Amino acid sequence: MRLRLYDERYRQMSSTKQAACDHASLQQAAQWYAQLHAEDVTEQERSDWQRWLQQHPRHLAAWQHIETVASRFDCLRAESEHADVAGTLRSVRQRQISRRDTLKGLALLGCFGVSSLIVGREMALPAQIAARTVDYRTARGEVRDFQLPDGSHVWLNTASSINSAYTHTLRQLQLLAGEILIDTAPDSLRPFEVATGQGVLRALGTRFTVRENQEQIFIAVFDGAVEVRAASGDSRIINAGQQTTFNARHIQSPEPADPAREAWSQGLLLANDISLSVLVSELERYRHCHISLAPEVADLRVMGAYPLDDLDLALDMLAATVPVSVRHTLPWWISIDPRP
Amino acid sequence: MTPAYPSTLGESIPITVRQQVQELYAHHHGWLFSLLRRRLDCAADAADLAQDAFMRLLVRPREFDSDSGARAYLGAVAKGLCIDLWRRRDIERAWLEALAAHPQAVEPSLEHRAMILETLWQVDSLLRKLPANVADAFILSRISGLTYGEIAIELKVSERMVKKYMARAMFQFVLMEAGLEAAAL
Numbered sequence: 001m002r003l004r005l006y007d008e009r010y011r012q013m014s015s016t017k018q019a020a021c022d023h024a025s026l027q028q029a030a031q032w033y034a035q036l037h038a039e040d041v042t043e044q045e046r047s048d049w050q051r052w053l054q055q056h057p058r059h060l061a062a063w064q065h066i067e068t069v070a071s072r073f074d075c076l077r078a079e080s081e082h083a084d085v086a087g088t089l090r091s092v093r094q095r096q097i098s099r100r101d102t103l104k105g106l107a108l109l110g111c112f113g114v115s116s117l118i119v120g121r122e123m124a125l126p127a128q129i130a131a132r133t134v135d136y137r138t139a140r141g142e143v144r145d146f147q148l149p150d151g152s153h154v155w156l157n158t159a160s161s162i163n164s165a166y167t168h169t170l171r172q173l174q175l176l177a178g179e180i181l182i183d184t185a186p187d188s189l190r191p192f193e194v195a196t197g198q199g200v201l202r203a204l205g206t207r208f209t210v211r212e213n214q215e216q217i218f219i220a221v222f223d224g225a226v227e228v229r230a231a232s233g234d235s236r237i238i239n240a241g242q243q244t245t246f247n248a249r250h251i252q253s254p255e256p257a258d259p260a261r262e263a264w265s266q267g268l269l270l271a272n273d274i275s276l277s278v279l280v281s282e283l284e285r286y287r288h289c290h291i292s293l294a295p296e297v298a299d300l301r302v303m304g305a306y307p308l309d310d311l312d313l314a315l316d317m318l319a320a321t322v323p324v325s326v327r328h329t330l331p332w333w334i335s336i337d338p339r340p
Numbered sequence: 341m342t343p344a345y346p347s348t349l350g351e352s353i354p355i356t357v358r359q360q361v362q363e364l365y366a367h368h369h370g371w372l373f374s375l376l377r378r379r380l381d382c383a384a385d386a387a388d389l390a391q392d393a394f395m396r397l398l399v400r401p402r403e404f405d406s407d408s409g410a411r412a413y414l415g416a417v418a419k420g421l422c423i424d425l426w427r428r429r430d431i432e433r434a435w436l437e438a439l440a441a442h443p444q445a446v447e448p449s450l451e452h453r454a455m456i457l458e459t460l461w462q463v464d465s466l467l468r469k470l471p472a473n474v475a476d477a478f479i480l481s482r483i484s485g486l487t488y489g490e491i492a493i494e495l496k497v498s499e500r501m502v503k504k505y506m507a508r509a510m511f512q513f514v515l516m517e518a519g520l521e522a523a524a525l
Contacts, residue, residue: 035507065514065518069466072463076463092460335493
């Protein structure tokens with residue numbers, strides 16, 4: 001199978017070009033395509049299109065390309081009856097965007113060359129995720145917890161992955177993606193660390209969450225303390241009841257921790273006077289969907305405990321508490337607008 | 341060490357090109373393989389992509405005036421191939437998740453599954469060049485079957501704008517399709 005795919009790709013690469021096609025014809029062809037698929041297309045327009053096709057062989061050649069492209073989309077449209085094609089395409093796009101951002105973060109790391117971090121080599125991080133050599137992972141919408149070999153407990157939030165690197169002298173987790181909650185077990189011989197793309201966290205007898213989000217790491221400590229060491233060498237101790245954000249260069253001053261930050265481990269999003277746009281972007285982490293939020297309602301304040309494993313229920317609750325209407329235009333496209 | 345050519349290509353490559361590539365292979369394959377091995381953490385993948393990189397030189401021969409020149413080129417090609425590999429794996433994983441969410445009465449054949457994955461790859465290659473809302477408009481229209489009017493409501497733009505998005509997207513797609521041979525490398 002693999003060799004056959006090689007053949008196909010290289011045959012395409014080396015084949016001679018088809019009938020020459022110019023920019024203008026392609027542009028006209030694209031406009032005709034858009035016109036023909038409009039709901040209000042007229043018979044006159046259809047015959048105008050036919051005339052345009054016959055006008056010049058270049059037009060016909062351009063239309064061939066249109067047909068080739070269109071047939072791929074038509075094929076996927078047919079397949080949509082079996083599974084969510086549109087959602088797949090969107091989530092792939094999202095993953096690529098966040099990988100690009102992760103790589104930028106890693107490149108930053110290269111400048112500081114801190115070897116104690118998980119990335120001794122550029123690009124190892126996305127490769128591990130892509131190659132599935134990951135010790136613990138959750139799919140989108142999944143929240144799972146695991147007991148680690150030393151008795152520590154870790155919860156993985158939606159779309160998260162970690163590797164564990166326990167040795168005789170060190171207990172280390174590597175946060176590859178997403179968000180985790182850790183409850184460390186005492187071990188007098190081995191310190192507990194979490195390595196991230198921006199720096200290393202050393203637990204000092206504790207319960208804390210760590211979340212990676214593009215080039216930032218967010219940490220909230222609920223018990224004990226955590227020492228943050230950014231790649232730049234900047235370091236800081238975060239105590240119980242504090243939270244902060246840091247990147248490779250700088251650790252922000254801690255602010256009071258929001259206890260709601262660990263509620264996801266119980267399957268809940270505790271909204272404590274947050275904006276609707278923040279709520280929506282959090283809910284989107286748990287399902288392959290796009291929630292289109294009207295700007296007029298984006299700043300509405302929201303309170304309540306929203307179930308993370310039942311998005312439909314969460315949205316029903318939302319519609320009951322704030323003046324919005326929630327439309328499920330498509331299974332993966334949800335619209336939130338002001339209630340009329 | 342000689343690269344393994346797919347037999348259908350062998351006949352169309354001039355002998356001088358084959359010799360050139362053979363020499364580059366002898367000098368640089370080991371280095372490229374190690375580079376990829378470090379990047380990918382998987383020897384089989386590294387071997388495949390190293391092979392791919394030299395294949396490109398067979399199809400699009402290039403002259404290099406120094407070893408460092410050859411390595412700069414091969415390194416750049418390898419980076420592109422890694423990115424493509426990860427993208428393919430993303431697509432595969434996302435599609436398998438989507439399939440798992442909708443259990444089928446009848447299992448599709450392996451051939452059908454491969455065809456869909458290849459189509460997803462091609463379509464993703466087209467869509468990723470577009471701004472998000474233009475891509476969304478095209479997907480909503482051609483895959484989800486919404487009318488321009490319905491799309492206009494969702495994207496909060498005029499119907500005229502939606503039609504423009506469709507034309508713009510399709511223009512981008514056929515430009516890539518028509519110039520495919522040039523774009524592939």
